[in-house]
Amino acid sequence: MMEMHYKIHEEVRFVKGFMRAIAYDLNRCDYDFLPNSLVDILHKYNGNSLLYLEKALIAIANKTIAKEYIDFLIKKEYIFIIEREYINQFSCLNLEFNLPSHIFTAIIDIEDTSMVANYKIIEQLNDLGCKHLLFRFSNQFDIERINVFLSKYKTLGFHSIGIWMYSLPLLNTKNIKAFCMQNVKINKISIFNHKINKQNNFKTVEIQFYKANWTDATICLANRNNFHINITLFLESLTYNPYFNKKIYIDKKGFISNAPYCMIFGNIKTTNIASILNEDFKFLWAASKDKTFICKDCEYRYMCVDNRIPKKSNNGMFFFENGCNYNPYIARWKDQEGYVPVEECGTYDREAGFVPGKTKIAELNKRIWCEGDN
Amino acid sequence: MILIVSSHDDFSTNEIIDWLLYYKHPFLRISQDDLIEIENIEIQNNDVEFFFQVKGKRFSNKNFPSVWYRRSWLSFAEFNIQCPKIKSVFNQSIHNQLLSEKNVIYNFVNNNLFRDSINTPFDCNINKLLVLQIAKKIGLVIPYTKIITRKKDLLALTKKYNKLITKTQTGGVFVGSSREKLNTLTLEVSEEMIAEMPDRFFPTLFQEQIEKKIELRVFFLENQFFASAIFSQYDKQTSVDFRNYNFKHPNRTPPYMLPHDIQEKLKQLMSALHLNSGSIDLILSSGGEYVFLEVNPIGQFKQVSKPCNYHLERLIAKRLIDKDKE
Numbered sequence: 001m002m003e004m005h006y007k008i009h010e011e012v013r014f015v016k017g018f019m020r021a022i023a024y025d026l027n028r029c030d031y032d033f034l035p036n037s038l039v040d041i042l043h044k045y046n047g048n049s050l051l052y053l054e055k056a057l058i059a060i061a062n063k064t065i066a067k068e069y070i071d072f073l074i075k076k077e078y079i080f081i082i083e084r085e086y087i088n089q090f091s092c093l094n095l096e097f098n099l100p101s102h103i104f105t106a107i108i109d110i111e112d113t114s115m116v117a118n119y120k121i122i123e124q125l126n127d128l129g130c131k132h133l134l135f136r137f138s139n140q141f142d143i144e145r146i147n148v149f150l151s152k153y154k155t156l157g158f159h160s161i162g163i164w165m166y167s168l169p170l171l172n173t174k175n176i177k178a179f180c181m182q183n184v185k186i187n188k189i190s191i192f193n194h195k196i197n198k199q200n201n202f203k204t205v206e207i208q209f210y211k212a213n214w215t216d217a218t219i220c221l222a223n224r225n226n227f228h229i230n231i232t233l234f235l236e237s238l239t240y241n242p243y244f245n246k247k248i249y250i251d252k253k254g255f256i257s258n259a260p261y262c263m264i265f266g267n268i269k270t271t272n273i274a275s276i277l278n279e280d281f282k283f284l285w286a287a288s289k290d291k292t293f294i295c296k297d298c299e300y301r302y303m304c305v306d307n308r309i310p311k312k313s314n315n316g317m318f319f320f321e322n323g324c325n326y327n328p329y330i331a332r333w334k335d336q337e338g339y340v341p342v343e344e345c346g347t348y349d350r351e352a353g354f355v356p357g358k359t360k361i362a363e364l365n366k367r368i369w370c371e372g373d374n
Numbered sequence: 375m376i377l378i379v380s381s382h383d384d385f386s387t388n389e390i391i392d393w394l395l396y397y398k399h400p401f402l403r404i405s406q407d408d409l410i411e412i413e414n415i416e417i418q419n420n421d422v423e424f425f426f427q428v429k430g431k432r433f434s435n436k437n438f439p440s441v442w443y444r445r446s447w448l449s450f451a452e453f454n455i456q457c458p459k460i461k462s463v464f465n466q467s468i469h470n471q472l473l474s475e476k477n478v479i480y481n482f483v484n485n486n487l488f489r490d491s492i493n494t495p496f497d498c499n500i501n502k503l504l505v506l507q508i509a510k511k512i513g514l515v516i517p518y519t520k521i522i523t524r525k526k527d528l529l530a531l532t533k534k535y536n537k538l539i540t541k542t543q544t545g546g547v548f549v550g551s552s553r554e555k556l557n558t559l560t561l562e563v564s565e566e567m568i569a570e571m572p573d574r575f576f577p578t579l580f581q582e583q584i585e586k587k588i589e590l591r592v593f594f595l596e597n598q599f600f601a602s603a604i605f606s607q608y609d610k611q612t613s614v615d616f617r618n619y620n621f622k623h624p625n626r627t628p629p630y631m632l633p634h635d636i637q638e639k640l641k642q643l644m645s646a647l648h649l650n651s652g653s654i655d656l657i658l659s660s661g662g663e664y665v666f667l668e669v670n671p672i673g674q675f676k677q678v679s680k681p682c683n684y685h686l687e688r689l690i691a692k693r694l695i696d697k698d699k700e
C-alpha cells in the first residue's frame with residue numbers, strides 16, 4: 001500500500017500559548033485546547049509520513065495516547081491523510097488581511113443632529129468605505145427621533161448599524177419591531193437605563209436591555225464567552241489590533257479620536273475625516289497582540305478583542321496599564337480556582353516586558369494542573 | 375471608465391465595486407432595470423462607435439475600454455415593440471420583421487460592447503454537452519456520459535457502473551416557488567428512482583459516479599487558476615454535490631494548486647470555448663485521475679475566494695482598472 005502522509009488543514013491554525021495551544025477552526029468557528037508539545041510535533045512533520053507523526057507522539061506519550069490523538073485530529077478534520085504525491089498540491093493559506101475601506105467601523109455619539117448633517121459626517125464616512133456604524137444617542141432621542149435621523153442615510157453603502165439608546169417612556173416592543181423593520185441594516189440595539197436586564201431578539205436584530213447607564217458598558221475586558229473564531233478576525237489579529245484597526249470615534253461635540261477615551265486628533269467642525277488618517281492616527285491599529293507584552297504569550301491572541309488602550313514601550317512593543325482577566329502563564333481565568341495575577345508569575349517591566357519566573361510558574365502550574373486534578 | 379453589467383443585488387459585484395471605490399476608479403454599473411437609449415451607431419473603417427444614454431447620462435462605447443459582465447442583460451429602450459392591435463397576417467409579418475431588426479442591432483451592440491470584456495452575456499449559452507466533447511478531445515478525463523430515453527438502457531448502464539448520477543444538461547438551477555421546490559443539483563441514481571421511472575422518458579443525462587479523494591472548484595481568470603479542494607466525501611449531505619451545503623458543519627476547503635498539465639489542458643479548453651473567466655469543477659478520483667466535470671461561465675468565486683483568502687474581488691477590480699488604463 002502507498003505510504004500515507006498527513007497535512008494540517010489550512011483552515012485550522014494551531015496557536016501556541018505559554019502553557020497550552022488552541023486549535024482555531026476558522027471555517028467551523030470553533031476551537032479546542034491542545035498541548036503545546038503536540039502542536040510542535042504536528043508542525044514539525046506537517047506534510048510528512050503519518051508514521052513519523054505516530055512515532056513522535058509515542059515518544060512523548062504512549063501508543064494508546066498517540067493513536068487517540070491521531071483519531072481525534074482526523075475526526076475533527078484538523079489534519080487529513082493522502083498519498084505523498086498530492087501533498088505538495090495543497091498550498092498555504094494567504095495570510096494577508098485587507099479591506100477596501102480606509103475606515104471600517106465608526107462610533108458616533110449623537111446629541112446634535114445638525115452637527116452630523118452640517119459637517120456631512122455620515123457622507124464622509126461612506127466615502128471612506130465605512131461599513132459598520134454604531135450610533136450612541138443621548139437621552140434626548142426617543143425611537144421616533146432616531147428613526148427620522150436614520151431615514152436620511154438609507155441609501156448609503158453601510159452593511160450594518162448598531163444603536164445605543166436610552167429607555168424612554170414611549171418605548172415598547174411594538175415600536176422597536178417597527179423600527180427594526182424600517183431600518184433593515186440595524187443588527188444590534190442596546191437600550192440603557194431600563195427597568196431590567198434582558199435580551200429580546202427580533203429577526204436578525206439582537207436587542208439588549210440594560211439597567212445600567214451606557215457609560216458603564218464602555219470598558220470591556222477580554223471575556224472568553226465573547227470570543228469569536230473566524231477567518232476575518234484571525235487574519236486581522238495577525239497584523240493589527242482588531243479593536244482599533246480602521247476604527248474612528250466622533251464624540252457628541254465633534255472631537256475625533258481612535259475610540260472613546262483615546263487621544264483627540266481634531267474636530268469635525270474644522271477638519272475633514274480623511275485628512276486626520278495619518279500615521280499618528282493609525283499608530284494603535286498596528287498594536288497587534290503579537291506586539292503586546294503578555295498577550296503575545298496568550299493562546300487566545302487571535303480571537304480576543306479588548307478595548308484597553310495599548311501604550312508603546314521603547315523597544316517597539318506595546319503594553320497595557322490594566323491587567324487582563326486571564327493569566328496565560330498558568331492558563332487560568334480570574335474566576336477559576338488557582339488564579340493569580342500575571343505580576344505574581346514573574347517580573348514585569350514596561351520596557352523589558354514580562355519575564356516569566358520559570359520556577360514560580362512551574363510551581364503554580366504544578367499546583368493547579370497536577371494536584372488540582374487528583 | 376469601467377462598465378459593469380450585473381443584477382443590482384449581486385453581492386460579489388458590490389464587493390468588487392467597494393474596491394473600485396477604494397482605488398477611486400470611475401465605473402458605471404447597469405442591470406436590465408436601466409433602460410439604454412441608443413442614439414446612433416456609426417460603422418467606420420475598422421471601428422465602431424455608438425452613443426447611448428443610460429441612467430440620465432450620455433456615453434459612447436469608447437468610454438468603456440474595460441467591461442465586466444456578471445449577470446443580467448442590457449435592456450434597450452427603443453426596442454419596446456408593441457404587438458399589433460389588429461391581428462392580420464400583414465401586421466404580424468411587420469411585427470416579426472421589427473423583431474428581427476431589433477435582434478440584429480441588439481447583437482451588434484452586445485458584440486461590440488463585450489468585445490474585450492471579462493465574460494459576456496453569450497457565455498451563459500454554452501452547451502454543457504459540447505463542453506464535455508471538447509474537454510475529452512483536448513485530453514481531459516471526463517466521466518462516462520450517456521443521455522438516455524429508455525429504461526432498459528439505464529438498467530444496462532447500472533450493470534456496467536457501480537453508481538450513476540444524473541444532473542441537468544443546463545446549469546443547476548433552483549426551480550420552484552415558496553411552497554414547492556425542485557432540487558436540480560446532482561443526484562445519485564437509486565434503485566427506487568429507477569423503479570418509479572416509465573419505460574420511456576425525457577432525454578436525461580447519466581454519468582458514472584466517480585469515487586473521489588477530493589473535489590476541486592477552480593476559479594479561472596485570464597489564464598490564472600485559483601483552486602480550492604473540497605473535502606466533501608466525509609459528509610453524506612455533500613458527497614454527491616457539494617452545493618448541498620452543510621452550513622452547520624461546512625466542508626474543509628483548503629487552497630489547492632492544479633498540476634501543470636491539467637492547467638495547460640484547461641487553458642486550451644477555456645480558449646476553445648472563448649471564455650476568459652469561469653468556475654471549473656473537477657474531481658481528483660480515488661484512482662488519482664483529475665476528472666473534468668463542468669465549467670460555469672458565471673461562477674460563484676466567493677466560495678473559493680473567502681476560505682482560501684485569495685482576494686479575488688480585489689484581483690478582479692485591479693484587472694478591470696488595468697484594462698481601463700491599457
Ligand code: SF4
Binds near residue numbers: 295301
Ligand atoms: S492576555 Fe491578552 S490576548 Fe490573552 S485574553 Fe488577555 S487580553 Fe486577550
